[in-house]
Amino acid sequence: MAVVLGGFLLIGPFSGPEKLLWLTLLIICWTIAAAYGSYRIGLDWYLKSVHRVEANAIALTFDDGPDPDTTPRILSILNDAGVTATFFLIGEKAEKYPDLVRQIAREGHGIGNHSFSHRKDIGFFGIDRLREDIGKANRVLELNLGRPVPLFRPPFGVTNPRYAKVLTALGLRSIGWSLRSYDTVIKNEEKLAARLRSKVRGGHIVLLHDSVPATVSVLAPFIVYCKSRQLDFVKLPLS
Numbered sequence: 001m002a003v004v005l006g007g008f009l010l011i012g013p014f015s016g017p018e019k020l021l022w023l024t025l026l027i028i029c030w031t032i033a034a035a036y037g038s039y040r041i042g043l044d045w046y047l048k049s050v051h052r053v054e055a056n057a058i059a060l061t062f063d064d065g066p067d068p069d070t071t072p073r074i075l076s077i078l079n080d081a082g083v084t085a086t087f088f089l090i091g092e093k094a095e096k097y098p099d100l101v102r103q104i105a106r107e108g109h110g111i112g113n114h115s116f117s118h119r120k121d122i123g124f125f126g127i128d129r130l131r132e133d134i135g136k137a138n139r140v141l142e143l144n145l146g147r148p149v150p151l152f153r154p155p156f157g158v159t160n161p162r163y164a165k166v167l168t169a170l171g172l173r174s175i176g177w178s179l180r181s182y183d184t185v186i187k188n189e190e191k192l193a194a195r196l197r198s199k200v201r202g203g204h205i206v207l208l209h210d211s212v213p214a215t216v217s218v219l220a221p222f223i224v225y226c227k228s229r230q231l232d233f234v235k236l237p238l239s
């Protein structure tokens with residue numbers, strides 16, 4: 001809004017229809033920029049998120065679990081490789097599979113909140129409904145872990161001013177990513193593996209999904225590749 005007001009002052013010299021035209025253009029540009037910022041968590045448009053780790057390391061993060069089929073297979077691969085990761089769990093699934101929540105924690109991985117419902121329209125929730133949804137996931141996770149969860153990853157990477165307020169109120173830190181695997185989109189396992197290998201660099205937070213079978217298939221060789229590049233694996237939160 002400040003930008004719109006600033007712009008209004010800027011186009012002050014104009015008058016009549018010309019002023020209206022410039023003001024309309026300004027509002028359209030602002031709306032497009034705000035929508036773009038909402039869908040690009042890396043821009044930190046509405047709230048600051050963590051997107052990177054130290055330069056010689058990567059952080060594997062898994063969203064949308066726990067899943068009774070794929071999450072145990074992911075855990076087994078990580079365990080065999082001696083690697084820890086971070087899981088951003090959906091509260092509704094955590095409530096259904098509490099043993100998996102406890103297993104993830106017991107095996108030394110980080111756990112974060114990924115909302116309770118993960119509804120497609122969560123980006124349009126009002127502030128009270130958003131607080132209730134995220135707070136409910138917090139309660140489910142805390143019940144199983146015996147401690148509060150400090151991290152949150154916005155579903156679909158969408159942020160807005162309401163998220164900023166709710167996360168502050170609930171004491172949650174937003175975690176983004178710097179390498180998106182697109183493992184929910186790329187169906188071909190070879191293409192997914194090639195994308196991960198070609199894009200990974202030290203410092204990346206890698207977005208994966210433990211609910212996707214293709215991710216299970218490519219994970220072990222990807223870890224071997226990262227180790228061959230002398231990359232360490234870290235879990236979140238970092239200090």
Ligand SMILES: [Zn+2]
Pocket residue numbers: 063064114118155156
């Ligand atoms: Zn998600």
